[in-house]
Amino acid sequence: MTLSNAARLQFLSAIHPYDSMEPALLQSIAEAIEPQHFAPGAQIYGLSVPLSGLYIVHDGEVEVRDEHGVPVSLLGPRNSFGERGLLRDGVSLTSARAITDSTLLLLPADHFHRAMAQSPAFRRFFDRSRAPRPGKPDLATIRVEELMARAPLTCAPETHVQHAAEQMRDAHVSSICVTESGSLRGIATIRDMSGKVVAGGLSGNTPIAQVMTADPLTLPPSAIGSDVLHMMMERRIGHIPVCHGDTLVGIVTQTDLTRFQAVSSAELVAEIAHSGSAAEMATVTARIPQLLAQLVAGGNRHEVITRLITDIADTATRRLLALAEAELGAPPVPYLWLACGSQGRQEQTGISDQDNCLFIDDTMTDADAPYFAALAQFVCDGLNTCGYVYCPGDMMASNPRWRQPVRVWREYFNGWIKTPNPEAQMLASVMFDLRPIGGTTRLFEDLQAETLAKASANSIFVAHMVSNSLKHTPPLGLLRGFATIRSGEHKNHIDLKLNGVVPVVDLARIYALQGRLTQANTAARLEAATASGVLSKSGGRDLRDAYDLIAETRLEHQAAQVRSGARPDNFLSLADLSDFERSHLRDAFVVIKSMQSAVGHGRGMLG
Incomplete structure (x- = not known):
């Protein structure tokens, strides 16, 4: 021709x-x-x-x-x-x-x-590289290491309170961190000095260790500014030490936040943290779709938006735990509430059900079981009231199977690894996304490291997990490179979650398993896999770009539905896209299919 x-x-x-x-x-x-x-x-x-x-x-x-x-x-x-x-x-x-x-x-x-x-x-x-959207830095994007004071005032545990107060006065600061060999042991503020020392009639020779807040809440330098704001509002504190491991590297105070405008998610967090019932919280969580639309309109990246929205679910969960304890009394033994699914990965959008479980200390007796059954039911019912509907698969702490002592959880994980049948693969996939929300975190830390080590060392289990991760495929087909849904309510649409986001989530979980990486968030897993060599730099870059495009397209679609008064979902009509958008989306799906093929052929990396 x-x-x-x-x-x-x-x-x-x-x-x-x-x-x-x-x-x-x-x-x-x-x-x-x-x-x-x-x-x-x-x-x-x-x-x-x-x-x-x-x-x-x-x-x-x-x-x-x-x-x-x-x-x-x-x-x-x-x-x-x-x-x-x-x-x-x-x-x-x-x-x-x-x-x-x-x-x-x-x-x-x-x-x-x-x-x-x-x-x-x-x-x-x-050019497929998707650079961060330009814009003025705000609390949703700025990292804590950019906000913090890098040389916080410190003293030793044995320092007299009078000398510590003189140090604070001379340095014109409202707090002092108590350290030992560089490790943080506690923090004392002006409020401690007035409320505990002066009002309590203590001697000026009292060691600071007696009035400090021991083992205070901290954040890592990699946290973002909204993490600071949400923690301050929820816990009613004004000073947050910043630590790399146990080592103190800085401090963030309320005054450090004054030059930044608080994002609206902080208002929701504050209202939920002070709510007296699930019904009160529900009036707040009902505003989440509008928040999503505002954040999308503001040009925020998808991982920022989903992180902020997940923060609200985390706060609601912790508030419900506190209300449950207020009603039921103090727990008989330590426990830990964990989220899995999108909340566990900090990837919630405008529509989310609940997936959670409860780890209980091994000292639990049969007599303690009714307390934790009541606590779990209280929280799961409360979350449902708040719009986080009951899990269709009943993967919730209200189900006795997912409310067990740590020793039983260890048996669960060991059994899934030794006998990776289809149910075990599905359950392991969900449980590898676990993230502590409220309670005693030590109940999970050792088990997480132990399970990752055993799972990654079992080649048969890894092979089964790889096979399971390839069940969700990108919608590539005959019509301009796309395969749309053929019948039903969403005919001629593509499912951006099941066939777009989920395949990347599954791949990232495999990389985390292969590299024994502890991150639960998908983007963080891809970054860690690339940094550790589990995923090549070119493969990691391509997959991250593809994930960014699909995830942002999904949020933009949901935001448009919210603005039109519709309930947000994951089903996109290709007729709503331009040739430009269709071409990029198709290429993103091609990248994912290529990476799935690489993993399926026994290679964790591409390129």
Whole structure:
């Protein structure tokens, strides 16, 4: 088939990003393009045929396969392919062949790179790196290490309170951290000095250790500013030491936050923390969809939005635990409430059910069981009232199976690892996302490390987990590279959660298992897997970019539904997307399918 320059120019002018180019640049591209015909079954590029440029499908169908020969996309007219190899200096991990008689337009590599340099629209379209959205830093994005005072006032435990007070006066600060060999032991504030020393009539020679708050709440330098604000509002404190492990590295106070505007999520956290019942909390959590829409409109990244929304669920859970203890009395033995699922990963959106469990100290007796049954029912009922509906699979602490002493939980994990049947794979997948919410954290710490070590060392269990992680596949098919839902309420839609976010969540969990990584959050797992070498830098970058695009598309979809007065869901109509958006979304799904193929072939990394 012969295409005139005018025909090529007309074809390109109807495709993004060529429709945004300067006329002179578009003209030069049209002149440089080489029409090529391929018969059915002909290879376009691959191991024996090097990639020489960017291909655009004029007519026909093209199948793209990954390095293992697994089909990842079927492309039709107006679709482009091959750019990933051009962005990797000509090295491509995919191959392509014609399915039907096909006419392709080849843009040579040198002209592709010239267009990347000269056209911002072209560069944005083909460069998959998704840099953080620009904007003024706020508490939702700034890290604690940027907020904290790096040389907090300190003293030894034996320091007299009078001398400590003199130090605080001379330094014009309202607190002093008590340390021993660099490790934080406690904190004393002006309130402690007035309320415990002066009002209590203590001698000025009293050791500071007697009036300090021992083992205070702390945050790591990697926490974000909203973590500080939420902790202060929920716990009614004004000073938070910052520690790297046990070592004190800084402190954040209320005055450190005054130059930043509090995000609206902090208001919800504060209201929930001071609520007297689940019904009161429900009036607050009902505003979460509107909060999501506001955060999306503000240009916040998806991991910031889901973190802030999850903070609200965490606060509601801890408040319900406190209300339960107020009603039932003090717990007979230590316990730990943990979240799994999206709350465990800190990835909640505008729609979330509850997934949780209860670890109880091994000193628990049969006589203690009714207390914890009542506590679990109180909290699960309260969460349901707040809109975190009961788990359809009954994976909640109100179910006796998920409310057990630590020794039983150890037996659970050991059994799942030794006998990885389908149920064990499913349960292990959920439980590897556990995150402590309220109670005694030591009940989980040793068990988490022990379980990761045993699981990663069992190759059969890992293989079963890998197989289980590949059950959710991206929606790639025949229609412009997408496979939509064929029937029912969501016909002709794609499920951005089940077929977009979940496959990445599953992959990240496998990387965490292989690397014995303790992170539960998906983005954090991908970063840790890349840093530890479990995932290659190029594979990690590509998968993170794909995850970012899909997760942000999901939140933008939910925000649009909220603004229109509809209930948010995960089902997206492709008709709502532009060619530009469809192309990027398809490429993101191709990345995920390629990474699934790599894991399925026994490789934890790609590229």
